Amino acid sequence: MTEPIIQRSPRSLARIAGVFDFLEGLASGFGQIIIPGMLVVAGNAAATAANILAHGSLFRFSILAALIGIACHVVWIFLFYKLFKPVNRSISLLAAFFGLVAVAIQAFSSLLQAAPLIIMEAGQSFSAFNIEQLQALTFMFLRFSARAFNIYLAFFGIWCVLIGYLIFRSTFMPRILGVLEALAGLCWLTFLWPPLGHYLSPYNQIVAAPGELSLMLWLLVFGVNVERWKEQAAQHSLGL
C-alpha cells in the first residue's frame, strides 16, 4: 500500500497542520473579522447597509473566505488529532470533538452573515418594509452572526486549552508553547459571557495572539522532534 504524504513522517504531518492553521487564520480572519469590521459601523444600521451595498463583491468575498476558512479548520483540527494522539489518545479525541462542534458553529455564524444579501436582493417580497426596517433587519442578522461567532470562540477556547495540555504533556514540543496555547484558550473562553469578552477586548486578544502565532510558526518552521514523537508513540504502542 502506498503511504500518503501525511503519514510519511510526523514532521511533515506537523508542517501540513501548520499550513492549514495558517490558511484558516488568514481566511477566517478576513472573512469573519477584518472585512465585516470594515463594513459594519457599530450601532448604525443605515451606514452599515450603505457600506454593504457599496461594496457588494467585497461582502460576498468575505462569506466565501469564511467558508474556505471553515473547510481548512476541519483539516487543521483533524491533523492535530493525529499529531497529539501519541500523548493521550482520549484527550486528543475529546479535543477533536470540541473542535468539530466549534467548526459547525463557525459555519452557522457565516450563514447568518449571508442574510443581508438575501434581504437586499429580495426586492418584491420585502416591499412591505420601509428602508429603515430593512436596514434594521440586516443589522440584526449581522449582530446575530457576531454573537454566534462568540459562541464559536468559546468552543474553540476549550479546544485550545486541551491542545495546550497535550503540548505540555508531550515530549516532542516545547512546554512553553503549551502554556501559551492554554492561556490563549482561556482568553477565547471569556467570550462565553460576551460582556466579559468585550470588556476585556482587545487585551484578551493580545494575550491570545502569542499562543496561536508561536504554535503556528513552530509547526511551520520546526515541526516536531521526530525521535521523541516516535518514542512517545511507541510507549502507547501506536505506530504511524
Added chain:
Amino acid sequence: MHPTVKAARIAGAVYLSMVLTAPFSLIYVPSKLIVRGNATATANNILAHETMFRLSIMGDLVGQVIFICLAIALYRLLRDVNRTWAWLMVSFVLVSAAVGFLNTLNNVAALILFRGDEFLTVFDQVRREALGMLFIRLHSQGQFIDEIFWGLWLFPFGLLVFRSGFLPRFLGIWLMINCFGYLVLSVTALFFPLYYEAAFRFSQPVLFGELATMLWLLIKGAKVTALPVTA
C-alpha cells in the same frame, strides 16, 4: 459472506436509504411549496400543506442521521485502506451533519412566522410573510454552505475507493470529480445566484458519481479476490 463484502453491502444499503429519502426534503417539497420571489404565494402553499412541510423538516433531520451512519459504515469498509483519510472523511461528514441540523431551524422559524401565532399579531400579515420568506431563503443559503461539505467528504472517500483495490478505480476518480462539482456549485450560489439552476443541471453527470458508487456497493459489493489475506 466475506466481511469486506458485507461491509460494502451495508454501506450500500445505508447509502440507498439516503438517496431514496433525501430528494423529498431537498427537491420535491421545495419545488412544490416555494415560489421564488413571492412571499405570499409561498406562505399560502406552506400553510395549505403544513404537514408536508413539517415532514420535509423531519426528513432533513433524519437525512443528517443517515448521513452520519453512512460515514461510519464507509469508515468500517475503508479504514484498512488508510485510517487517516478515513477519519478525515468522517470529520467532514460530522460537520456537515451539524450544519444541516442547525439549518432546519430556519425552516422552523419560517413556519412560525407564516402561522402567525398570537404573539406575532404585532406584525401585519405582509411583513410576517416577508420575514418568513427570509428564513426560507436563509435555509437554502445554509444548504449552499453545506454543499461545500457534501463535496469535501467525497475527496477522501474517492481517494480511498481509488486505492482500495476492491472497488473500481473509475468510481474513485468520479467521486473526486464529484467533490469539485459541489464546490463549484456552492461558489456559484454565492457569487452568481442567477446561474445556479443552470449550473446544477449541467453538473448532473458529475454528481451521479455518488449514485454510481451507491449502486456498485449495493449490487457488486467488493471484489474479494483482490483483497490481502489479512483483510
